[in-house]
Amino acid sequence: MPRPTLLGLPPSTVATPLVACALLAASWGQALGWMMLLVVSGVLIATVLVAVFHAEVIAHRVGEPLGTLVLALAVTVIEVSLIVSMMLSGGENVAALARDTVFATVMIICNGVIGLCLLAGAIRHRFVSFRVEGTSSALSVLAALTTLTLILPEFTTTTPGPTYAPSQLAFAGLMSLLLYGVFVFVQTVRHRDFFRLPDGMTEEEDHATPAHGSLSLSLGLLLASLVAVVGLAKMLAPAIQHGVEAASAPAAVVGIAIAMLVLLPETWAALRAALRNRMQTSLNLALGSALATIGLTIPAVGLLSIMLDVPLVLGLPAKEIVLLFLTLLVSTITLASGQATVLQGAVHLVLFAAFLFLAIIP
Incomplete structure (x- = not known):
């Protein structure tokens, strides 16, 4: 028996944003006990x-590659909202929160x-294929953005510490936004074919193309969901910070928690695509999200820092710089041939395990 739908959408996907907005309105400004923290976390x-x-x-x-761009932008808006909310909440270690979250997202x-x-894709299909033109373009932009925003602040001399002066921060934010805008133009207009499935492969349809009614409803519910996420995240911000402090964990763990939270659904979407032998779609989702994170987060937090005089630390310590360099080097080698096997997947997962281990035990 078919499940009931509202204009082609499951009822839970319609009710959840409405419930989240109602919970936000009912609990805004109130102190949260443990039970409410669990409820708010689950709803978030x-x-x-x-x-x-x-x-x-x-x-x-809208189709590919515009489709993956929509997902990347939606996830990035959520991440930026979480970062800005926690920065505005004040407290110790918030100056490096944006840096830690962006670095964690890239890793x-x-x-x-x-x-x-x-x-997963190579286990099921022996090897996976993708377009070098698209992946190399994304990696070149990612290397430039990470160097400009996460490495250079460690070596500038205008201000003490791993920070940018206001003029340098404004320049870095503007260049990040400009470079990301050029990438989006190339991905969606000028060289759109670079980011589609390789020749001989076809898209597998998960469901019928949504009707105009469901499309409009999804757009409205997406906006409502983002508003709810912003508000609920702001309510949870103090609890996350206190929990990390109580566990005596490094401050960078907060950034990792934020990144993992917002990337969980996108990870699932990318994994499903890889299992269906659509590795190009997986890479569009993954690399597009990493680029959107830097290209949109750094300008947003930079503007916040300049306007409200909020301290902002961007430069990475030496250990993190080494991990970032190694990640970009291995990613370039992995994606240079247009094909990959289980070996490349295992190498990246080992680097990911090293990142997590060294974040907890620095």
Whole structure:
């Protein structure tokens, strides 16, 4: 018996954003006990998943590679909202929160997500194929953005410490936004074919193209989900920080927690694509999300830092710089041939395990 739907959408995907907005309105400004923390956390995770579901509905309508761009932008808006909310909440260690989250996102995507997709896809299909033109373009932009925003601040001399002066921060934010905009133009307009499935491979349809009614409803529910995520994340921000402090964990763990939270649904989408032998779609999702994270997060937090005089630390310590360099080098080698096997997936997952281990035990 078919499941009931509302304009082609499952009822849970319609109800969840409404419940999340109602919970936000009812509990805003109140102190949260343990029970409410659990409820808010559960609703937040459910809303993130539903937000990406509606982004997928929209993506299915507009096609590739615009579809993966919609998913990447939706996830990045959620991540930026979480970072800004926690920065505005104040407290210790928030100055490096944006840096830690962006770095964690790059490491999770380039090693965890891509490694998992390569391994799973190669186990099922022996090897996976993708377009070098698209992956090399994305990696070149990623290398430039990570160097400009995460490495150079460690070596500038205008201000003490791993920070940018306001003029340098404004320049880095503007260049990040500009470079990401050029990449989006290349991906969606000028060289769109570079980011489609390799010749001889066809897209597998998960469901029928959504009707105009469901498309409009998904757009409205996606916006409602993002509003709810912003508000609920702001309510949870103090609890996350206190939990990390109570566990005596390094401050960078907060950034990793944020990155893992918002990347969980996108990881699942990329893994499903890899299992269906659509590795190009997986890479579009993964690398596009990493680029959107830097290209949109750094300008947003940079503007916040300049306007509100909020301290912002961007430069990575030496250990993290080594991990980032190794990740970019291995990613370039992995994606240079247009094909990969289980070996490449295992290498990336080992780097991901090293990143997590050294973050907890620095």
